[in-house]
Amino acid sequence: MKLASPMRRLNTPLALLLCTSAWPALAQVAPTPGAPTASSNSSATTLPDANTQDGASNTQPTQIDSSDQAPADPSATGNQDIIVTGYRASLQSQTNAKKNSIGFTDTIFAEDIGKFPDTNIAESVNRIPGVTISREVTGEGANVAIRGLGTNFTRVLLNGAPVAIASVRFDAQSTNREVDLDLIPTELFTQLTVSKSPTASQIEGGAAGTVNLRSARPFDNPKPYISYGLQGSKVSSADKWGYRGYALASMTSGNFGLLVGGAAVKNRFRVDGFETIGWTNPNLTASQNTGSTRNATGGGNFTIPGTVPANAGNGLTPGTVIDQAFLLRNNPGATIEQIDNGLLPRLGRPRTEIGERTRYNGLVSAEWRPSDAFHFYIDGMYAKRDTEFSRNAMNWAVRNGAAIPLNTTYDKTDCASGCTVTGGTYANSQFFLEYRPYKDKQDYWGVNPGAEFIINDVIKGDLQANYTRSNFRRESPTFLVITPTSSGTTVTYQNTGGIPTITSNVDLNNPANFGWAGGGRVQLSGEERRTETKGVRGSLLFGDEKKFSVRVGAAYDDTSRRISPFDNSNAWSAAICGNNPNVLLPAPEPPATMRRREPARHGAACRLSDLSRLWHRLHGRRPADRLWRLDHPDRARPLLPPAGRQRLHHRRLEQGEGRDRL
Known part of the structure; x- marks a missing residue:
């Protein structure tokens, strides 16, 4: 230039x-x-x-x-x-x-x-x-x-x-x-x-x-060279540092060239925030709203009980009928239209995600240029990533709940088209704590050879093939414990336009205030995915590229994706909810005209003590104490479920080979 x-x-x-x-x-x-x-x-x-x-x-x-x-x-x-x-x-x-x-x-x-x-x-x-x-x-x-x-x-x-x-x-x-x-x-x-x-x-x-x-x-740069870099990274809310680095080396010798590169990244993160899974209003009964129009704005995901339940607190007398007069009396200044259509967070929750992602990449590329009229190349790439993170959320369970509104305020006087609750007290509330540890494994590799050639001054062409394959597996168990119904839990709610404030009268950091009854559960589920692509394509160009030319070509490409979910929640729930570890077998396959039954399981209501007792027994287990997982007809795996109140352990045994992870 x-x-x-x-x-x-x-x-x-x-x-x-x-x-x-x-x-x-x-x-x-x-x-x-x-x-x-x-x-x-x-x-x-x-x-x-x-x-x-x-x-x-x-x-x-x-x-x-x-x-x-x-x-x-x-x-x-x-x-x-x-x-x-x-x-x-x-x-x-x-x-x-x-x-x-x-x-x-x-x-x-x-x-x-x-x-x-x-x-x-x-x-x-x-x-x-x-x-x-x-x-x-x-x-x-x-x-x-x-x-x-x-x-x-x-x-x-x-x-x-x-x-x-x-x-x-x-x-x-x-x-x-x-x-x-x-x-x-x-x-x-x-x-x-x-x-x-x-x-x-x-x-x-x-x-x-x-x-x-x-x-x-x-041949992007025919001269031999080495390029590399290394840096550290620190997310302000994370406890530890992460890193990223790469190295790339290339050389050419005559008409042949080879390039090799690699990169590695470890990101540690922590994300704190607030979210709600939608917004909702109460589904009032005819006695609670005597007007001709009720729940006009939709939603209605929670019901105000017909009578005051036990332990409602806040000066409420158990057994008192909750009708329209009750709601207006205990919400001074509010209209029944506002109480009916006022929106609350459906599942308002502070949420924290903590974890790390480790990624490794490799690249190999070779080129051969025996003449100006022929160019052959082959590129290969490999990637692997492991992700481990946990998600914790403390949910105010307005959805499917039975909260009683007291002293509520709203952002609009006319709520015919909907309005938002700006403050109030909600007796007979419930919270549930949701803990989800995730473990992801992912890999990818692909190769694509190709060639470009010149036949004569007016005919040029190219040919390329490719094959890629990628696998993914996620294990995502869920632990959910809930405050019992009629336990005297009261919420003070404020929404001034920013992040809503949800304050409870009970200590939500005390495990004694939570249990299984009323909606607590455990789930052991996940999924596996696999994608594959393969194809070949080529073209011929006739004419002068700078003046007039015509290109013709053909391509064949095949892309497939397979998603396989897996679940062992029933067996895990049976072990935790029952009084002893037990064996859970799939029910016989029913005829097409019959409804499928749930597998039989032992035990009564879940209790935190069952978790502790189960954990101690499994640590001192005998061979007969194993809980067998049958997630495939020709394969059986013993499964030892997570347990413990403060620290959760996950141990998995596969065909006699054990792997422990804390």
Whole structure:
């Protein structure tokens, strides 16, 4: 690139300064006439024509540097051309890519990606105009959305080939076509391209757009180099530090090149917040609202009891009829319309999520260029992630409850179309504590070989194949204990427009105030997922790319997803709720005309003492004390359930091989 003389002196030191950030210092050279150029993970020069990105494989965002390279220092040869490298060259490449592309596209080149403080590839894509991402509860980017459409309308390609990743987000289940990109690091990629309008050569399926992730390859920068980085991270609310690092090495020898890279990330997080699973109003009876219209705004997820129950407190007399007169008398200043339609948090709860995610990625890429007319490449990628976190929530159980409103206030006088409760006291309330430890295991690997060839001056072609496979497993048991009914629990509620305040008259940190009766339960469930993609595609281009050309091609792609839930809640509940460990067997398969029965189980009401007794007995167990899990006809596994009031242990035995985890 030639620069005017007044600018030459200003820009040269800046270009040299940016080059020194990589090792070794990679100087770029002026291309010889007709020689192609490249953008690498250290710098970028010029971009090839848009036609190089328009093949069926759509994997060639840039061409490759010429092997005949001139010295980088113009003063050594008298060459007056100044080569711009680094961040400024990357911006130039982006501009040229957008100008030369067919349709609406945006591209980010490697120099940008290497300098982003992004945790994964999704957050890098988010820097492109018109692209938004959905985030995990931890704030980490996950899925890509284009032009406001849902994430499942975006097609994601890896080196031009379809990709599917088996995963489940923290609080959502990815059952559509969206790809969770938080498994893919930015450090191993050199180019991200977002196509917002389709072309005939692209793989169909992206109604909103297509995102193509192009991994690093050896001939992106023919010179040998090593790139690495290491940094620590600390979430202010987490107790410990996390880390992230990567290393990338590449070399070429003649017409062959090899690149190997790896990345590792450990994120520790803690998220504290407040949420409610919807809002609701009471479902008043005819005696509690004598008007012609009741529950006009819908909801009605809790019922005010017909009489005051025992231990209601707050000066209420047990057995007193709760009718319209009672409600108006105990809510001075409020109308029956306000009491009927006033909204409360359906399940208002402070919530805490604590955990860590560890991710490992590997990339291997090889290229062979025996001549200018043939280019062969093969890319392989592996990713593995382990996630362990716990979710704790203290729920005010308005849903399905029987709270009695006292001294309530509202944000509107006219509640015919609905209003919100701004304050009040609710007698006969209930809380339940929900504890969910999650354990996720996820892996992905894929390989895609391909070739590009030139038959003659007017015929060019490309051929590519791909195969990927991903597995995911989540174990998510649930422990739920609840304050008993008619236990005298009262809630003081305030909602001034910010986070609602829910205050109880009982100590919610005291286990003695909770039990199983009235809705407590344990669940042992989870799911396994598997995705697989395979395909082959190719194209031929006839004509002159710069004047007039026609491209024809064909593609075959197959994507499959399998979701297998598993559950052993009945056996676990029977062991905890019963007086002794027992054997639970599936019921016989009933005829099609009969209703399926629940498996038989022993025991009466659940008690916290059963948990403690069960735990101590299992620690001193004999072989006959095992509780066998039959979740498959030809497989049986002994299951030892978690227990204990303060610390929860999980021990699992599989075919005589034990694994303990605290």
